[in-house]
Amino acid sequence: MPTFSGKLAEASKRNNSLLCVGLDPDPALMPEMEVAAFNRAIVEATQDLVCAYKPNLAFYEALGMKGFEALRETIDCIPSHIPIVGDCKRGDIGNTARAYAGAMFEQWGFDAVTVSPYLGWDSIEPYCRYEDKGVLVLCRTSNKGGADFQDLSFQGPDGVSLPLYEWVATKVQEWDTRGNLGLVVGATQPEELRRARELCPDMPILVPGIGTQAGDLAAAVRCGTDRDGMKAMISSSRKVLYASRGSDFADAAREACVSLRDQMQEALASRSSA
Amino acid sequence: MPTFSGKLAEASKRNNSLLCVGLDPDPALMPEMEVAAFNRAIVEATQDLVCAYKPNLAFYEALGMKGFEALRETIDCIPSHIPIVGDCKRGDIGNTARAYAGAMFEQWGFDAVTVSPYLGWDSIEPYCRYEDKGVLVLCRTSNKGGADFQDLSFQGPDGVSLPLYEWVATKVQEWDTRGNLGLVVGATQPEELRRARELCPDMPILVPGIGTQAGDLAAAVRCGTDRDGMKAMISSSRKVLYASRGSDFADAAREACVSLRDQMQEALASRSSA
Numbered sequence: 001m002p003t004f005s006g007k008l009a010e011a012s013k014r015n016n017s018l019l020c021v022g023l024d025p026d027p028a029l030m031p032e033m034e035v036a037a038f039n040r041a042i043v044e045a046t047q048d049l050v051c052a053y054k055p056n057l058a059f060y061e062a063l064g065m066k067g068f069e070a071l072r073e074t075i076d077c078i079p080s081h082i083p084i085v086g087d088c089k090r091g092d093i094g095n096t097a098r099a100y101a102g103a104m105f106e107q108w109g110f111d112a113v114t115v116s117p118y119l120g121w122d123s124i125e126p127y128c129r130y131e132d133k134g135v136l137v138l139c140r141t142s143n144k145g146g147a148d149f150q151d152l153s154f155q156g157p158d159g160v161s162l163p164l165y166e167w168v169a170t171k172v173q174e175w176d177t178r179g180n181l182g183l184v185v186g187a188t189q190p191e192e193l194r195r196a197r198e199l200c201p202d203m204p205i206l207v208p209g210i211g212t213q214a215g216d217l218a219a220a221v222r223c224g225t226d227r228d229g230m231k232a233m234i235s236s237s238r239k240v241l242y243a244s245r246g247s248d249f250a251d252a253a254r255e256a257c258v259s260l261r262d263q264m265q266e267a268l269a270s271r272s273s274a
Numbered sequence: 275m276p277t278f279s280g281k282l283a284e285a286s287k288r289n290n291s292l293l294c295v296g297l298d299p300d301p302a303l304m305p306e307m308e309v310a311a312f313n314r315a316i317v318e319a320t321q322d323l324v325c326a327y328k329p330n331l332a333f334y335e336a337l338g339m340k341g342f343e344a345l346r347e348t349i350d351c352i353p354s355h356i357p358i359v360g361d362c363k364r365g366d367i368g369n370t371a372r373a374y375a376g377a378m379f380e381q382w383g384f385d386a387v388t389v390s391p392y393l394g395w396d397s398i399e400p401y402c403r404y405e406d407k408g409v410l411v412l413c414r415t416s417n418k419g420g421a422d423f424q425d426l427s428f429q430g431p432d433g434v435s436l437p438l439y440e441w442v443a444t445k446v447q448e449w450d451t452r453g454n455l456g457l458v459v460g461a462t463q464p465e466e467l468r469r470a471r472e473l474c475p476d477m478p479i480l481v482p483g484i485g486t487q488a489g490d491l492a493a494a495v496r497c498g499t500d501r502d503g504m505k506a507m508i509s510s511s512r513k514v515l516y517a518s519r520g521s522d523f524a525d526a527a528r529e530a531c532v533s534l535r536d537q538m539q540e541a542l543a544s545r546s547s548a
Contacts, residue, residue, distance in 0.1 A: 058370045061377035068342055089366050091390055093417040096332045103335035116365055118392045118412060120419025138392060143367040145394025148445065149438065154428045164423065171422065
């Protein structure tokens with residue numbers, strides 16, 4: 001059976017890229033045009049430069065019914081060899097999680113989703129039953145408030161004190177009997193990213209926060225990739241989508257992607273030679 | 275300005291009820307009919323018995339575009355004096371949280387939402403800016419996996435050890451400068467519910483888990499209400515919606531609601547006289 005991890009590796013090799021582009025349309029920042037047409041232009045201009053696309057559902061839900069239609073058109077215009085991560089950060093009890101998994105994998109047709117760990121394993125397991133899909137669990141997030149709970153230290157089972165996000169990574173590694181779990185760790189916390197990669201050496205890790213949030217791109221590559229320099233999806237949204245607000249927005253997005261991809265490849269090369 | 279808390283108190287007094295009905299349509303359990311028509315029949319049969327309705331977005335998202343249309347019709351058919359909680363458990367970084375808040379409050383028009391605390395205060399604050407809306411933060415959930423992370427014990431700032439869910443309740447109380455925050459605490463954990471109510475004496479608390487999940491209804495009333503026997507929304511979905519799969523489903527739902535409401539009022543009376 002094809003797996004998310006396999007599809008990601010293929011796309012990453014084909015485009016020589018660790019760059020994931022977040023398709024988060026914001027009418028206040030976009031040129032004046034339809035969301036679906038905007039996204040299509042972005043995808044056409046960047047599809048040979050990315051390892052994945054990642055629409056965040058919030059930006060479509062915010063537009064009401066026409067937002068859902070734009071999301072449908074967006075998913076449909078992405079070439080089938082490029083994995084699509086549905087960034088929804090859902091987290092709910094068993095029967096509700098089953099409904100969300102149906103929405104994300106069957107209705108929308110995403111290749112992977114992001115989920116929240118707060119409700120524990122039985123809130124995550126229903127997504128994992130889709131064995132060809134990826135399930136990326138929030139671990140250490142890129143925002144300031146990420147520290148509020150994720151950095152709290154508690155006594156682990158062996159008496160060693162460890163922060164919540166490390167315990168989440170430990171449990172996700174333990175739960176991954178089907179081989180389709182992964183993590184989300186922000187680029188703004190390279191030390192935490194390094195630690196998460198240590199705890200989950202073979203998982204895909206989605207790494208947001210390198211663009212507007214100003215995480216260190218080279219550190220994200222160094223700390224987020226696996227031993228083969230793979231399995232990191234380093235994600236940028238606003239820096240790519242809104243590189244220009246003029247009619248040249250798609251060309252500007254392409255330029256931004258070339259630059260990001262090349263910086264990532266350089267960081268990878270210097271890591272290998274170090 | 276009208277507040278969510280005020281609207282909830284009005285509806286609760288008017289219907290002499292702490293019962294919140296979860297509108298979670300599942301085609302596998304419903305009579306064969308359109309979701310919107312099913313919900314409308316449930317609302318018509320129960321609207322004098324509830325303090326709130328609570329559609330969980332997962333069940334609509336699982337039905338694709340026609341699910342969203344059914345949600346729109348459902349919201350529109352609920353009398354305006356009854357508060358509607360959009361149960362979505364969203365949790366994302368600042369600019370994304372703003373988009374979700376716009377979706378839930380402006381597009382859908384919910385009176386309150388449920389949100390996840392995992393990403394901390396800056397992921398919750400954008401919802402609170404809508405001062406007339408309620409923002410109910412997951413604290414201790416009703417599912418088995420709720421224990422995985424929520425019960426982990428941390429060293430609090432005063433050196434006292436406390437579980438994550440208590441720390442969440444403590445922070446939510448501290449963050450509530452606008453007076454529109456609340457909690458979600460499962461009825462399956464009455465001791466934890468009592469503790470959350472102690473930490474947040476004046477907040478609305480949504481209490482799911484009394485029906486199919488078999489939480490203790492009397493304990494939920496005793497532990498979840500405030501000092502005036504108010505501000506608890508004790509929620510049942512499946513036990514009400516699927517009381518009968520026959521053509522009498524609406525009458526059966528009404529009977530289930532009468533029974534639940536009366537049991538809640540009895541528990542409240544015995545609490546007051548104790």
